[in-house]
Amino acid sequence: MTETIVNFILFSMLVITAFAIVRQDRLFTIVMLASVFSLLTAMLFVALDAVDVAFTEAAVGAGISTVLMLGTIALTSRGAKPASRPQTLPLLVVLVTGAGLVYGTLDMPNFGDPNAPANVHLSPHYLTNSIEEIDVPNVVTSILASYRGFDTLGETAVVFAAGIGVLMILSGLRHRRRKDEEEEEDA
Amino acid sequence: MKEHHLILRVVTKSLVGTIILFAFYVQFHGDFSPGGGFQAGVIMAVAFILYGIVFGLHEVQRVLPAWVVHKLVALGVLVYAGTGIWNMFLGYEFLHYGSFTPDHMSHGQHSGILYVEAGVGITVTGVMVAIYYAFAGRTPRLGNDDW
Known part of the structure; x- marks a missing residue:
């Protein structure tokens, strides 16, 4: 239950950040919000028990790539170019791609499903034999x-x-x- | 720059050591807890990049010169591949870590994993810091109000 609430809050903040990024035209603000987006993603990875990935996302996504983006802004310009054409075609492409991706997830196994193909073939071998063969707890x-x-x-x-x-x-x-x-x- | 950002400079100085220590923890404790070479490498790089942001590129390059970073980029891959070739010299397959201690295969696995993770960490640190140096070296010095 707690996990559901945490996930709900994190995903809502993720969506809010994404909309805030779209509505901004100052590149500095956009880069900072993108950093926030990465940090929220890192928290989601922690909620999924993928702490390794969360480390990397927090250090690279929120840290290093933000610094590199700021360096790029310093070399180029501070503001985004205003859109000159109507945005209907890009919006359509985004919506169709998004719908396609959602349709694709319908066929995927549920999160943590023990009968998912990825969990029945090699994973049991690793989980049962790795202590004997490698003797590394992780x-x-x-x-x-x-x-x-x-x-x-x-x-x-x-x-x-x-x-x-x-x-x-x-x-x-x-x-x-x-x-x-x-x-x-x-x- | 010296007179600016006193709080940032003090906090950075106390943080950099801790970040490096944490990077080593993630590197060498990767056998027991989440983490490993990739994670440790980026955390280590973050320590140097943080120092570079606050104190300037010149100061961080006194600690870690650019030519050292460029050597590190290649050194890590060499350590990794060298571990595999060493296994072959010991008479086993490429990257068969058990060959380090043929009597007790899992001990050899421990040392092999340690070596290759070290290689991964060195390369990742090197690449991240090198890319930062390459970007920051081209950026003009900006005042506080330029953003």
């Missing part, structure tokens, strides 16, 4: 780091590649801008 860690070590190596490589990509794009621009400034000084 099953998430033993799945992530040991049973699926290849996946996690791949994920780490993806993070590595993404970081290198961002660095190459941004540092290349800085190099070019510095060169431009030098040319201006010469001229």
